[in-house]
Amino acid sequence: MQKNWINAILAVAIIGIIFGWVRHADARSGQEALQLLNTVKPYMMNEQQIAFKYTGYYGTCDGSDLNILHTGQKLSQAFNIPQADQLSESNSHAVYSARTEIAPGAVATLTVASPAGSNGCYTVLKLDASEQADQYELMNWQEQAGDQLKKLGIEGQWNVMVQSYVNEQEQVLSGKNSANDLAHAVAQAFKGTIVESYSDSKTISLSLASDAFQTSIQSGNQTVNMQLALHQDSTTGKWRLTAGTPIITMEY
Template sequence: MSKRWTQTVIGIILLGLFFGWVRHVDAEAEQDAQLLLSVAKPVMQTNQKITFKYTGYFGACSGVNARVIAAGQSLSQELGFRTKDNEQSSNVQGIYTVKSEVAAGAVMTLTVASPVGQSACYAVIRLDALGSVEQDQLLKWQEKMTTLLINQGIQGNWNVMIQGNAVQDLVLENSPKEFLTDLVRSYKGYVVESYEDTTTFSLSLASSDFETSIRSGDQKVNVQIALHLDTTSGLWRLTVGTPIITMEY
């Protein structure tokens, strides 16, 4: 479990650093999230899951476990984590994690880590919510976290994703490719990278309507869309993320 946690956290961090977000967090982050969700939700029917994730540097822990714990506890208090019976925390070497329910169907998680051989601490604040949670409530949470994180001097990046079963009639009415083409138009984007196999279609878009972006090679990417056929249920699962998807689709 310790190894898995370490790989997960470092993977998230290195993914962001490797691709390199073009913009740091600012007021436009909430606008990007609102646009992403507003377009994707109407074409999803069931099992909606929404994830907000922010990754940034948080001081220097030098890989010392006591410093990681102290940094995590301090930051969790500043971000409003409350000590309740339903709060769960774990402490493995070099990683501090705490969870807290912020609303029915919405749980936020803070992870502070200091990988071996590095002096910096990294903070990952994440909100996992069901699609039934009001969108305005999620956006207000993001806005609040943005302010608190900046006040703590944590410069980083937001990654927002939504996943759920697509409205099957829309997919089958024409074809999966046409369904995705309609989404590309809705996001006012154009395709810069694509991938497909027998059960999966994935598109990376550049769109001037989004502020947050990454560089993938010499291309700018603002939005990533993936459509995957679950061969067990026969349903098409849609995943959309800005600037990219960092969850399994």
């Protein structure tokens, strides 16, 4: 049940970003990313995992492997990512994937595919970084990538996420009520209003409306600017905290 719920959240999140329930200009995207990282950092242990992701469509692939390859190579050049010579396979579909380390502890990945029922080239530009990566290098990469995305006419929005175990001071959590208190404390730190929530024995998820962020999606009648989740590891018993704007699209 829990796994099905997490998968459902991921599916809805990905659909929301692809089809753009709400689109906002990303002029403040760098500031929002820094605000997300700096606000949640006191609640997390070291070894944070940070992800920047931009999703959209570019050109026409029309299900052609050759078009996917040529589009991927063109975009690789645009984003200074070494070109791949051939396609790989994911879930029985041809996919272009190329990656490069843009700074110590930070790897940029470009993925291009042609989804069934769509003529467009589905494009994902992602940066995965560790706690050791320099935050300002990450912001600089995001700004430069954003400028290039605009030049190419790839419409979409940034999705920024950070994940780590709850820090040692907060690790006194002994049950769901304490975890729930922590989740609400983090929500308060973001000056957010809780508009949607879910909880079970090991997971708490809160969706927030917050004036601190312009980036948003529309979920039903609610505007969501960011999402928080706490999940208890079944082996260690530790709680893992994930925060994302406008929503979380990684497994938590």
